[in-house]
Amino acid sequence: MNNLSKKNLGLISLMLFSLFFGAGNLIFPPFLAQSAGSATWVAMAGFFITAVGFPVLGVIAVAKSGGLKALANRVNPIFASIFTVLIYLSIGPCLGIPRAGSLPFEMAVAPFLPEGMISVTLARLIYTLIFFSLAYWICLTPSKLVDRMGKFLTPTLLTLISCVFLASVLKPLGGYGVASGEYVISPLVKGFLDGYLTMDTIAALNFGIVISLAIKSKGVKEEKYVVSNSIKAGLIAGGLLIIIYSMLAHLGATSGGKFGATENGAQTLTNVMTYIFGQPGVILLAAIFTVACLTTCVGLITSCSEYFRTLNSKVSYKAWVRILSVSSMVLANMGLTKILSVSVPVLNAIYPIAIMLIVLAMTNNLFGGSSVVYSFTILFTSVVSIVDALNQAGISISFMVNAFSKLPLYSQGLGWIVPAILGACIGISYKFIKEHFTKKLVTEGF
Structure with a gap:
């Protein structure tokens, strides 16, 4: 069989979504829209690039390249090992x-616990135990993930x-609010950077293997x-992502107009749900959060288990599922604040590299897949993105930060773009010069 049936293609597409x-x-689209107000759709255009476009391209790039490790190997075997494990x-x-x-x-749970009835620490432990037990059960049989x-x-x-x-x-909140903060000055760029927070471009490099396995399981x-079927599913x-993000952005923008600013997207959605449904809306919101997180968690545990099994064949897939489920449950009990404090610098270091790796994979034929082009592009990108991330984490390499701060778009978090383009140009020039002189030497009989 060469192509999936419409039913199976639909199921795999829903699974990827x-x-x-x-x-x-x-939570990010409504929070973005609440702050962007009248500039919501300009900001969402930037958000769609990094939260939809690059993730879809990532799945396609990994499928075309035969896996993340094979794609990263085009840069350098050492880079491939480090980058893949880090991802x-x-x-x-x-x-x-x-x-x-x-x-x-x-x-969706902690803010509504009855006061004095149970401690937040114990409640979190019970919740994560149930949550990861269910995720563990679903992950045990990856062949049934699609269904x-x-x-x-x-x-x-x-x-x-x-x-x-x-x-x-049916019960509208009102009009959009007024744009605030960076959304006033550069909503498109701010939306682009907000898309990083979804982590989906990085996740796409992992999910490529899950989608390939799912397609193969269907014959x-x-x-x-x-x-080709991965491209269709992507x-x-x-x-679907664009449609749902647009719905959520509309909710956020109208919420901002009615209720004003909140601290995060969950509070934005809580305001919306309470206004529309009353207190039962909180229960509905908790259900939406739990299902959304569970599906992503299952995909991540499955893809990571499949990968780590290739590193150590003595440890089975099911053993890795067990290890990752238990260790993730333990770390989840550290609390969201600590987890998120680490996530932003890490994402700012990895995301630009992942984006350029995907761009290079999609344009591979234009430069003959030269490893030199890959190497120079990723080198120039990574130096800027890593230094920027270290600076955000409080580890400043002052002379490098001062030098990079003069780069175009650096103050907006996009200082890596020009170096990435420069690296690609140097790589292509080197390839052209090398081929030219090699051809000349052959012609002259050397």
Whole structure:
């Protein structure tokens, strides 16, 4: 079989959507729109680039390249080993999975615990124990992921969010608020950077293997057809993401106009849900958060377990699922604040590298897949992004920060773009010069 049936393509597309759509994806669009106000759709255009465009391209790039390790190997084998492990650790047990387990509790459960009845620490432990036990059970049989997520979890999530949006149309909150902060000056760039927080471009480099396995489990074996079906699933999932993000952005923008600023997107959604549904809206919000986080968590545990099994064949896939589920549950009990304090610098270091790796993979044929182009581009990108991330974490290399601060767009968090382009130009020039002189030497008989 070369192509998936429409039913299976739909299920895999829904599965990919649910892998991407966690609680972070739920809270960032309304929070962005609340702050952007009248500039919401300009900001969302930037958000769509990094929160939808690059994640979809990431899935396609990994499928076309035969896996993340193979793609990273085009830069350098040492880089491939370090970068791949770093990606899986950051998006997996060290950051992404604990965040997915902690976020729904902190945002939708903790604020509404009866005072004095149970401590927040104990409640979090009970919640994460149940949450990760369910995730563990779903991950044990990856061949059933498509059915469990595509048929049940994702439709449930989409139905819940759509009901909220339709209810907001029937009981409107009002008009959009006024833009504030950086959204006044450069809403497009701010939206672009906000897309980093979803972590989906990094996650896409992991989920590529999950989608490939899912497609193969449906009978498509030949690699080129696995790639073509991955592209179709990615485009459908991307379209769904844009629709849901737009719904959430509208809710956030109207909430900002009615209630004013809040500290985070969860509070924004809580205001909306309470206004539309009253107190029962809080329960509905908790359900939406939990389902959104569970689907992402399952995808991350599955992809990381598949990868770590390749590093050590003595430890089985199921053993890795067990290890990651337990360790992530432990880290989730550190609390969301500590997890998020680490996430921003890490994301700012990794995200630009991931973006350029995807761009290079998608334009690979234009420069003949030269490793020199990959190497120079990633080197120039990583130096700026890592120094910037260290500076944000309080580890300042002053002379480098001072030098990089003169780069275009540096103050807006995009200082890596010009060096990335420069690195690509140097790599292409080097390749051209080398080929020219090699051809000349051959022609002259040397």
